[in-house]
Amino acid sequence: MESWEHARQAPSSPDRHRLPFLAGQRRGVFTIHDPAGSLPAVSLQELLTLLEGTHPSMEVDYIHGEDAVLRLGTEEGNIGLFSEVIDKHALFPTIRRDGPLPRKSFSLGEAAEKRYYLECRRIA
Numbered sequence: 001m002e003s004w005e006h007a008r009q010a011p012s013s014p015d016r017h018r019l020p021f022l023a024g025q026r027r028g029v030f031t032i033h034d035p036a037g038s039l040p041a042v043s044l045q046e047l048l049t050l051l052e053g054t055h056p057s058m059e060v061d062y063i064h065g066e067d068a069v070l071r072l073g074t075e076e077g078n079i080g081l082f083s084e085v086i087d088k089h090a091l092f093p094t095i096r097r098d099g100p101l102p103r104k105s106f107s108l109g110e111a112a113e114k115r116y117y118l119e120c121r122r123i124a
Contacts, residue, residue, distance in 0.1 A: 004028075012084060017043040022070065023079040030081075037098050041083045045102035048081075 004027040008020035017040040019030040032043040048060055063069050066082070073080020086094070086101075095101065 008082065012040045014038065018084075019044055019047065020082040021079055022073040024074060024076060039084075039086065039094060039098065039101070041086065041102055042098065044081060044083045 007029050010018060012018045015034060017032040017035045021028055021030060035043045052058055052060060069080040069082060072078055
């Protein structure tokens, strides 16, 4: 477990994107060589799109929050994929260079903060 944690935290590079995952008790890191975009989130979305196309019964849910991904990824039949956090100072230069970000790849705040915001909006 400790070696996976270390591998999971290792950053991607421009020529290699790392996508850590856990599926039940299995853990690993998908590596995308020579990625099309500069962000690992782009490679993650390309992987999800490929998997959805080959496994039509697959359901994708975008979860914000490391604890939730760790908990849900260990459940039978699930896989949790991690994407690196985007540096907020790199957001606009990245969009200028690569174009729009993939869906759900950028979010401000922690998952619990968003939950309370959404609950308050529903009440109002």
